[in-house]
Amino acid sequence: MSTTDGPTLIPDDSSAQEIADREAKMRRRKGWFPGLSDKWNALPRQTQWLFLIIVVVIAYLLPILNPPLITTEPGNNWQIALAQMSVYALIAVGLNVVVGYAGLLDLGYVAFFALGSYTAAMFTSPDSPYVHIPYLWTLPLAMAVAMFFGVVLGVPTLRLRGDYLAIVTLGFGEIVRILATIIPAMKGQVGFQNVGHPPGTDSAGQTIFQNSNGTPWYWLTLTIIIVVLLAAGNLERSRVGRAWIAIREDEDAAEIMGVPTFKYKVWAFAIGASVGGLSGALFAGQVGFVNNQKFDIATSILFVAAVVMGGTGNKVGAILGGALVAYIPLRFTAIAEFKYLIFGAALVIIMIFRPGGLLPARQSLLAYGRLAYNKLRGTNGDIPASGKVVLQSGKGADK
Amino acid sequence: MSEAIEPDIDVDALKEQGVDLEVAEKVAPERDIVTKVGEALVQVQDLTVKFGGLTALDNVSFDINRGEILGLIGPNGAGKTTCFNAMTGVYKPTSGKVMLEGQLLNGLPQHRITRRGLARTFQNIRLFGEMTALENVVVGLDARHRTSVGGALLRLPTHVREEKTAIERGMALLEFVGIADHAHFLSRHLPYGYQRRLEIARALATDPKVLCLDEPAAGFNPAEKEELMALIRTIRDDGYTVLLIEHDMKLVMGVTDRIVVLEFGKKIADAVPKIIRDDPKVISAYLGEPEDDLA
Numbered sequence: 001m002s003t004t005d006g007p008t009l010i011p012d013d014s015s016a017q018e019i020a021d022r023e024a025k026m027r028r029r030k031g032w033f034p035g036l037s038d039k040w041n042a043l044p045r046q047t048q049w050l051f052l053i054i055v056v057v058i059a060y061l062l063p064i065l066n067p068p069l070i071t072t073e074p075g076n077n078w079q080i081a082l083a084q085m086s087v088y089a090l091i092a093v094g095l096n097v098v099v100g101y102a103g104l105l106d107l108g109y110v111a112f113f114a115l116g117s118y119t120a121a122m123f124t125s126p127d128s129p130y131v132h133i134p135y136l137w138t139l140p141l142a143m144a145v146a147m148f149f150g151v152v153l154g155v156p157t158l159r160l161r162g163d164y165l166a167i168v169t170l171g172f173g174e175i176v177r178i179l180a181t182i183i184p185a186m187k188g189q190v191g192f193q194n195v196g197h198p199p200g201t202d203s204a205g206q207t208i209f210q211n212s213n214g215t216p217w218y219w220l221t222l223t224i225i226i227v228v229l230l231a232a233g234n235l236e237r238s239r240v241g242r243a244w245i246a247i248r249e250d251e252d253a254a255e256i257m258g259v260p261t262f263k264y265k266v267w268a269f270a271i272g273a274s275v276g277g278l279s280g281a282l283f284a285g286q287v288g289f290v291n292n293q294k295f296d297i298a299t300s301i302l303f304v305a306a307v308v309m310g311g312t313g314n315k316v317g318a319i320l321g322g323a324l325v326a327y328i329p330l331r332f333t334a335i336a337e338f339k340y341l342i343f344g345a346a347l348v349i350i351m352i353f354r355p356g357g358l359l360p361a362r363q364s365l366l367a368y369g370r371l372a373y374n375k376l377r378g379t380n381g382d383i384p385a386s387g388k389v390v391l392q393s394g395k396g397a398d399k
Numbered sequence: 400m401s402e403a404i405e406p407d408i409d410v411d412a413l414k415e416q417g418v419d420l421e422v423a424e425k426v427a428p429e430r431d432i433v434t435k436v437g438e439a440l441v442q443v444q445d446l447t448v449k450f451g452g453l454t455a456l457d458n459v460s461f462d463i464n465r466g467e468i469l470g471l472i473g474p475n476g477a478g479k480t481t482c483f484n485a486m487t488g489v490y491k492p493t494s495g496k497v498m499l500e501g502q503l504l505n506g507l508p509q510h511r512i513t514r515r516g517l518a519r520t521f522q523n524i525r526l527f528g529e530m531t532a533l534e535n536v537v538v539g540l541d542a543r544h545r546t547s548v549g550g551a552l553l554r555l556p557t558h559v560r561e562e563k564t565a566i567e568r569g570m571a572l573l574e575f576v577g578i579a580d581h582a583h584f585l586s587r588h589l590p591y592g593y594q595r596r597l598e599i600a601r602a603l604a605t606d607p608k609v610l611c612l613d614e615p616a617a618g619f620n621p622a623e624k625e626e627l628m629a630l631i632r633t634i635r636d637d638g639y640t641v642l643l644i645e646h647d648m649k650l651v652m653g654v655t656d657r658i659v660v661l662e663f664g665k666k667i668a669d670a671v672p673k674i675i676r677d678d679p680k681v682i683s684a685y686l687g688e689p690e691d692d693l694a
Contacts, residue, residue: 231552238551238558239541242530246538249527256487258513258542258605267548362585365534367554367562372533372570373583 045370059222063215075333079214080286084330085323086221087283092306092322093228093315094275099304100313101241101363102268103248104158105166108173110300112273115149115176116142116280118186121290124196127187135196139281146277147270154269158262161251173300180292191291195284211288221282225319228275232315235271237367244268245313245363298340305343309350311357320359432465432516432608434500440465440640441486441517441609446495448478448485448664455481457664458495463609468631468641470655470672472648474684477661479644480522483613487519488512499608514542516608520598520615522644528587532578532597535586536569539604569604576600576630592623596630603634610634611642616650628654648685652676660684 040048058065063079072081091113098106119142122128124135133141157168180186197209198220208216235241243264246254255261284290302325310321325343329336350357366372434440439462448456456478463469471479484490486497488509497504504512518539527535544565546558573579576596581589586597595615602610612631616624624647631654635641645651651658651672658675660668662684668675675681 234552234554235548238562239544239546240548240551242534242538242541245530245534246527249529250525252489253521253525253527254538255509256489256513256519257539257601258510258518259538260508260510271548362529365530366537366566367559368566369531369533372566373531376580376583 056226060219063218070331072327072330076330077212077214079218080212081214081327081330083214083217083221083286084283085326086218086225087279087286088303088306088326089319089322090221090225090228090279090282091276091303092310092318092325093225093232094272094279095303096307096310096313096315096318097232097235097244097275098268098272099307100315100318101236101244101248102265103244104265104268105162105304106169106269106272107166107297107300107304108153108169108171108176109272109276109303110295110297111153111173111176112146112150112276113280113283113299113303114180114295115146116277116282117284117290117295118180118280119145119277120281120284121192121195122186124285125192125290126194127192129185132196134199135285136198138196139278142277142281143274144277146280147274150270150273151266153273154266158265158269170297170300173295173297177292177295180295187291189291189293191289191293193289195288195290197285197288209285211286214286217282217286221279221286224278224282228278229315229319236315236363237365237369240264240267241363242365245365248313302340302343305347309343309347309357311359311361313363314357314359314361317357317359317361321357432500434465436466437464439463440500441642442496442498442501443482443486444496444498446482446485446497447493448481448490449493455664456485456492459661459664459666460495461659461666461669463640463642464657465608465640466635466638467656468635468643468654470651470658471642471644471661472646472651472658473661476663477684478664479661480613481664482661483519483611483642483644487517487611510542513605513607516606517611518602518605518607518609519611520595520602520613522613522617524591524594524598526586526594526597526601528585530586531583532573532586532589532593533566533569533582535597536572536600536604537565539601540565540568542605572600572604573597575603575633591618595619595627599630599634603639607639609640609642611644613644614646615643616645616647624650 063082066078071078095106095109098104120135120138122130123133123138123141153172157165160168181188200208202208243254243259246257246259247261247264251261306321306325307318309324310319311317328342329339335342441463444460446456446459447454459482471482473479481490485492488504488507492505499515499517502515504515504517527538544561546561550558570579570582573582576599578593578596581593586594589597599612599615616627619627628650631641631643643651643655655672658670658672659666660675660681667680667684668678670678
C-alpha cells in the first residue's frame with residue numbers, strides 16, 4: 001500500500017501492539033475532540049439512545065426557546081431561519097449519499113432541488129393551469145419525479161468517473177435552470193405564487209402552515225429529516241452501504257469482488273435525487289413562491305460545500321454543515337453579502353486543519369457489527385493474545 | 400535452483416502456524432460444482448490479447464483442473480497478469496475463449512464473472528482502506544447475498560438473516576487466514592503481511608470455484624513465504640482450486656501441482672514442477688542460454 005508501511009513480519013505478538021499504536025496515532029491526529037467518537041461508540045446502546053432523544057427534544061424546542069446569542073433576530077425571523085436551515089440540512093443529507101457514501105461528485109444537485117420545487121409549485125399554485133392536488137401529495141410526487149430524472153441522468157453518465165462526472169452533472173444543473181427560463185409553462189422569472197401548504201387550522205381559525213410562520217414548517221422538515229436519517233442508517237449498515245463505500249474506496253476492486261458497481265451508483269444517484277426533490281418541495285411550500293432565480297450553480301456548489309464542511313460521509317455532519325451554511329448569512333447579516341467569500345475561506349481552512357470535515361466519522365457498515373467488535377476488543381480494548389475469537393451467536397455477549 | 404521442496408502437508412505444523420483446520424468447514428459452504436476432481440474446471444482456449452500493435456498474449460491455451468494448484472510463471476513482461484486480467488474480465492480478449500465449467504465467460508461484466516466463481520487478488524494490494532478487515536470480507540460475501548435496496552431499507556427478514564450469518568462467516572474466514580484478532584482495524588492500518596492475507600480472505604468470501612492469486616508473496620521474506628505456502632495448501636485442501644502467479648521459483652516449485660510457463664506472451668511449457676525445473680526452454684527463458692554458464 002503506502003510506501004512508508006514497508007513489509008512487516010506476518011503474525012507475532014508485537015505486531016498487534018504496533019497496529020494498536022498506529023490506530024491510536026491516527027486518531028490523535030484527528031484533533032479537536034480527541035477520542036470523542038471512541039467514547040461515543042463505547043457507550044451502551046441505551047445511553048446513546050437517551051442522548052439522542054435529548055438532542056431531538058432540544059431540536060424540536062428550538063423555535064420556542066429562541067436562545068439568545070444564537071438567534072438570528074432582530075435581523076431575520078428565527079422560526080423562518082430554522083425552517084430554511086432544516087431544508088438545507090435535508091439537502092445535505094441527500095447529497096451526502098451521493099458525494100459522501102458513493103464518492104460521486106455531483107455538482108448539479110440543485111437540479112433535483114429545482115425539480116422538487118417546480119413539482120410542488122406546478123401542482124398546487126393557482127398560477128399553474130395544471131391539475132391541482134393537495135400539497136402533501138406533492139412530497140412523494142416530487143421524490144418520484146426527481147428520482148426518475150436522477151436515473152435518467154445517471155444511466156448514461158455514471159459510466160464516467162471523477163472529473164468527467166462532475167462536469168456532466170454541472171451541465172445538468174444548468175440545463176434544468178435554463179429550461180425553467182425558456183419553457184413558457186415553467187414561467188421563468190415570473191414564477192408561481194401561493195404554492196400550497198399542508199392542511200389544518202388552529203383554534204382561532206388561522207392556517208397553521210403560513211409562509212410567515214416558520215415553526216410548523218420547521219417541525220415538519222425536522223420530522224422528515226429524522227425519518228430520512230433512519231432510512232439512510234439502515235442502508236448504510238447493509239450491503240448497499242458497503243457497496244457504496246467500496247465503490248468510493250476502489251471502484252475496480254469493488255467490481256471484481258462481485259459488486260455491481262454501476263447498479264449501485266445509479267441507486268445512489270436515485271436516492272440522493274429523491275431526497276433533493278423532497279427538500280425542494282418543502283422549500284417551495286415554506287417560501288410559497290418559486291421562480292428560476294434560486295437554482296443557480298452557486299447554490300449547487302454551496303450544497304457540496306455544506307457536505308464537505310460537515311464531514312463527507314457522515315450524515316450527522318451533513319446536517320450540521322447544511323444548517324451552518326444556511327445559518328451563517330442569516331445570523332451575521334452584516335457579512336451576508338460576502339457569504340461565498342467566507343465559505344470559501346472556511347472550506348480552505350477546514351481542509352487544511354480538519355480534512356475530514358467538522359464531524360468526521362467512519363461509517364459503521366455492519367448491522368450486527370457492534371457485538372462482534374466489542375467481543376474482539378474485550379475489556380479496556382485489550383486484544384486477546386491468542387487471537388482466537390470464535391463467534392458463537394448469542395453466547396458470551398454478556399461476558 | 401537447488402534442492403527440491405516436496406509439497407508435504409503436515410497437519411500439526413499447520414495448526415502451530417495458526418491455521419485452524421476446524422474453521423475451514425465453516426469457511427467452505429456447500430459448493431455446487433459439476434466438474435469432478437481432476438477434470439478441467441476452467442478452460443482457456445487460444446487466448447489472445449493485443450494492445451494496439453503489441454501482442455501481450457498470443458494464442459495461450461491451458462486448463463485448470465479441479466482441485467489442483469496451478470502455477471503460472473514467466474519472466475517479467477511475459478503476460479502473466481495480462482492473462483489474469485483477460486480471464487477475469489478486466490481486459491477484453493482480442494480472440495479466444497475462457498470457459499468455466501463449460502460456460503463462456505468472455506464479455507460478461509467483471510462482477511458476473513466473480514459470481515460465476517472466479518475470484519482474484521491483486522498484485523498491488525487493493526483493499527478498501529476505510530473499511531475494517533471484517534467489513535472488507537463482508538463486501539466479498541455480499542456477492543452471494545440477495546438483499547435488495549428495499550429489503551435493506553425496511554430491514555426485511557432476509558436482510559437480517561444475511562447480516563447475521565455474514566458476520567459469522569466473515570470472522571471464520573479471517574480466522575482461516577489467521578488475522579481474526581484484527582477484524583476491527585481499518586484495513587489500511589494493517590501491516591503488509593496482514594493486508595495480503597485479508598485480500599485472500601476477501602476473495603475467498605465470494606465463494607469461488609477457482610481462486611486466482613496474483614503474486615501473493617510479493618514483498619515477503621522467506622519465513623513469511625513458508626507460511627503463505629502452508630495457507631495456499633490449506634485453501635486447496637479445503638476444496639478450492641487455485642491459480643497462482645508467482646515470481647519466486649522456490650515457492651512455485653514447492654506448492655504447485657502443475658506449472659504453465661509463459662514467455663513473450665506465448666506458452667512455452669505446461670508440466671509438473673519436476674519436469675519444468677529441467678526444461679531447457681524454461682531455463683533459457685529465465686537464465687538466458689544454458690551455455691552462457693551462469694552459476
